[in-house]
Amino acid sequence: MVSTKKRWRIRTNIVWDVDKNVPVFKDTCWDCNYVELPMTDPGDARPSFDSDRDLLAKTLEEEFGAGKYLNEIIGSGSFLVNKGAGLDDFREIFSRGTIVGKLYWDIIKRRWRFRPSYSAAKIMVEKGVIRKVTVLDYPKEGSNISGNCEVDEHVALVLNGEPIGIGYCRSNGRIRVVTTFPKELYGREPFPAPDIPTNIHDWIKENELRIRMMTSQSEKFLYQMIEKVKKPVTVSFSGGKDSLVSLHLTLKFVTPTVIFNNTGIELPETIETVRKVASKYNLEIVVADAGDDFWHAVKMVGPPARDFRWCCKVTKLVPMAKLAKEKWPDGALNVVGQRAFESIERSKSPRVWRNKWFPHILNISPIHEWTQLDVWFYIYKNNLVELVNPLYFKGFERIGCFMCPASPLAEFETTRSVHPELMERWEKELKIWKDRLNLPEEWITYGLWRWLSPSSRKKSLMRTVGIEYDVWIEYKGRLHPPIIEKKVGDGFVRLKFLSNISHSLSDQESIIGKKRDGKLNAEGYSVTYKENVIEIEGENAIEGAIEVSALIYRWFKCMRCKSCEVWCPTGSIKVTTRPKVNAETCISCKLCLIECPMYDPFSDRIVSAVLLDRFDGWRRSTKPLRKEVLKELKKTFSKPVGEPPVTDDAAELGGL
Template sequence: MGGLYHGKILLHWCDSCHTPVLSDRCSCESRTRAVQVTPPGDARPAFPDDIEFVNRIYEEQFGMSIIPEGQIALLNKVPDNDRMEEIVVGGAIVGAIRYIPAKGCWEALPRPEAALIEKPKRRFIVIDDGAVMSVKDGRSLLAPGLVFCDPSVREGDEVFMMTRSGICAGVGRAKVDADIAGKMERGQVVKTRKNIPSTYVPGKATWDDAVRANADILAKAEKASGKFIADHIGPYEHLPMSVSYSGGKDSLATLLVVMNTYRKLPILYIDTGLEFPSTEENVRDVQRQYDLMCVRIESRDEFWRDFELSGPPARDNRWCCRTSKLEPLRRHIIESYGEDGELVSFIGQRKYESFSRMKNPRVWRNSYVQNQVCLAPIHTWTALHVWLYIFRENAPFNYLYMHGVDRMGCYMCPASDVGVLEKIKSVHPELWQEWEDAVSIWMEKNGISKSWFESGKWRTRGDGAA
């Protein structure tokens, strides 16, 4: 699993506090150890629903849980065809999960360290002592090295390869069914998957413990963001200002930083009519808790007007952003401040989010909204910085994060992975039904097969559907 570096991977682990730390030293003064996650390394907390979801996948496939009760866990999104996330527990990468759109299911990809947490009860193989070093070196398991194959193993399954003494020597993908494996005298039984070894140190901790462990790092990050504002706001001090607020974690952290290091400003929220109900609630909660003015831009009609002409937006044809957000914002600035008026917006953009955002400057003007000056105070923060800061401030965040959805915005955004859209369907079936009905009507008018939507091809316009 390769990945692009968007910046230095900062994730470390304190074995004294049993928490993630974003530096080589914990606030408890202990040295930490690096966690070798796949870049870009923008790991996030695993919330209770995430933990239940991951454990259910591993229970179904291996008869085991992979995240013990009371231990902090992280999920690190890695490059793949769709959604794939590494699972970090006890400072070790103990496995991953990935969504397979063609099968409509999630697959568990364990690492040997997972067997230190709990032994697999299904999909495991016992190997001969003479094959242990070969498997540990990354070579495939051949038939002479097989002692026992769990009857549930099927060709293509991920399996644990256990020693006679119950230690995991490696993991890999079965090349044959269990009944065939038991009869083989030669040939490949399991193709071993090479993994970078990591150290698992069990220990219970809470996210409050993690905030304390990162206290110095958070203070430093806040100070640096405040300095960025102080260094760059001068030429724009005379202009009206706001914090662009989406109901997501990054805009919330940006709001907190601006309030803590600069001053209280209004929040600017664009209501496209496509947001989650929890987003609307969060906007009200934040406005009420911090006694903020909310500048609300309504753009509910624009999307459906252009939808009739263009069909659903796609990853390579995101007309929706300009229609539902940029144009209403540009129009609002002109109506509020005049043809030559300008607005300063603090925006929760981070370089660890994507390669394109990594390359973006921290002060810029959108090519379409030239009358908006944008500043990104938390550009260098990771997702873990953001979450720990929110936890430190005890700020009200969008509760949809607690249900395994890690990306706020429009509920049917084509930039979302299919695996994420499936989660959204389960959390908000009524919203997805509304979207499916609208797309079905448009497809019927344009003579497009239902399979185009059902297969997820609507998310990419390159298929020639429109």
């Protein structure tokens, strides 16, 4: 079977100079005496802050009573923090040229845990702060062995007095072998590098060439793009570190307008940071404001999920598209702090692109190839620290919507510690949906709402916390009015709803197509409807049923964002309480559907799954190809300058 797991195709080249005790980049440190670091891909590590040191000290103390040995265990200087793969937040700690251990969020205990790697285990065994369990040979990872231990504690597996792995004491008193250290480490000194207490300023000194190289490449790119495009320059500023660097680079050439996308679910520190930065450089801020739309929408469709991201459309794409159309009808050059190392999707995204929601705007990312370390080097070197969002120094890994479904549970706890009122508001909304759908309490506690379909992550979380429920409830419970009967045959679909839906269609029927002999005729299917029943016929009946049902649901769930009005090329659609179309002038182009935030997530993720009885209905073979949709869109939209790729990535509106 071919694995569908997404894999990184790029990797940073951060290594550790063991003479100077600093991280360096392999390609700009030719004469360094370095060692490789076993980082999880893509190895986009960041420098540690005081909050990381505090968290490690607290965790070591709580777990092993070893807080006082912090300097011995992780070294007295700064260290690197890299994102690892785990069920929740999982951070690899690199110091003195090696991996020291893994800091991870224990979802059951709801606290941070520390799992030592070889170097930390060696020190901890020496100091007598970790329980030793003697083994006679290297056990297999994942196997169970017996030994004295206390439930839920990490123990050092020791062979002839040397640590060779870490075990976890299970509830049945048995020890599961969590990890064994590489055999070549056996008996070695714990750290390759001496304990020179280096900090970020020392790191910058040793990486001058790299910083100059990255900066000058980005400056050259920006200069060329500004010269070539000759449009007003804007910078999407999210209040995060990447967009701060992009803004600072842009200021070397022009005075841009700052675009801030206020999603309505930002943390107050972010809004304050945007104000502070704009005021420091005396820049005009234009706000793409989602107002309270997120909170209205969540009442209509339930919480967003990683695979049901209506939130990006409602809070980012719609406000930005409206703003772009109104403020820059003739186009603009928008600088975005997007980096390839942020996600696998981003790594595939080009450095210059257009977004289908505002195709007349050309987006560019001057820091596309930068690592987090490059970003922080630039910030410290250019004295921008006072302009950095303070949340980074309070334990936040990213800046963005505070209840983002892509967040690990640990991040919600960090948010709770800083802004308990926000988490309380969000959990109130979750509770309404939990009660409405009759879901277990764990749906909230363990963040199961963050996935709509029973993905492997969701199933694994459900197994770990020991609960089961029918995930279809999360789909069907969002459909109002519900579909109470369906017949899906070859070239034919008949759907019966619980209540009358005819008004929702009569208000919008010209979008589907022209009416002849009582039938609405679209490409590949025709529709008839009466009271609470719709019938679709034709070779494309399935797609027709998905499209028409989603049209019905967007009418019922309309959040009055008026995106449809903005994009309709003939001014045929008007929204008072619901969308209503003037059939005389409507040309059935469907732009008002494609640009409706309530339409796409519903048709693609919910309606298709319910109609086809499969959670992955969005993978159906009859689905129109993305490139065909984009081709049609391109025809309809005003002709853009140049031909860079068109994407629909909402997160590009601001770097993190």
